[in-house]
Structure formats: C-alpha cells, structure tokens
Amino acid sequence: MNDNVAEIDRRIRASFAKQGLMHTLGATLDAVAPGLVEIALVPRPEISQQHGFVHAGAVGAIADSAAGYAALSTMPPDRGVLTVEFKINLLAPAAGERIVARGKVVKAGRTLTLAQAEVFAEAQGKERLIAMLSATLMAIEGRDGIVD
Secondary structure, three states: OOHHHHHHHHHHHHHHHOOHHHHHHOOEEEEEEOOEEEEEEOOOHHHEOOOOOEOHHHHHHHHHHHHHHHHHOOOOOOEEEEEEEEEEEEOOOOOOOEEEEEEEEEEEOOOEEEEEEEEEEEEOOEEEEEEEEEEEEEEEEOOOOOOO
C-alpha cells in the first residue's frame, strides 16, 4: 500500500471510529480505497422495523456514510465532509445475513462531490441489490473530518 493510500485508509478509519451512530448500529468499515468505501452491518432486532427487516433509517445511514467517506477519501487532508443532500431508492426489503453499502465517487470537485452507494443484502453467499443512494457532499475547509 503506498503512503497516500495508507493515509486515506487511516484517515477514514479514524473518522469512522468516532461516529456514534455507526457504533450504535453495529456497522463496520469493511473496505477503504481512494473513491470507494464499504460499510456493513449484521441485522438484529434493535435495528429492525415492524416486519423484521432492517429499518430504512439504518439502511440510509450506512449508505450515506459509505458515500460520504468515499467522497472524503478524494478530498485534501485538511478537509472534512458534510452531506448536502441525498436521495435513496429502497428496492427490496433489507433482510439477509449482512447488509452492505458500497459507496463510490461519481465526480469529485473542489467544493462539491457527487457520490452514490449501492446497498446489498447478503444471504447464502449471494447478494441482492436492495437500495441505491445518490448524494451531494461538501468539502469543509479547516477540518480533517475527525472531532477530538
């Protein structure tokens, strides 16, 4: 891993570790690469809705974070990231052994970045697309994305 890629990985993982919501959901940061981030969670009753599926709020949260961290991975080290807006399409119930959000940058700009996340339900070794998110993210100057 070259120094730049290692620094991006360190930066994203340090920021993710400080996200209370991701901790509450039991989400894990499974992969980090420039412009790409994968976040997963294991379904459990505490994050379910009335029919037993993972709640759309939890699905949206990991998708937003995956897209946001993908965007942050393309920004200079002194920048933080904030979501300006997102739209999510829920395509199927969030049911499986794991729910995985894969965020990727579509177009990185100096101030605004467009990213998307695809969310999959994994069951019996197969993936099923359950949601798609598109997001606009803003680079915040003078912040490294980590609150002490």
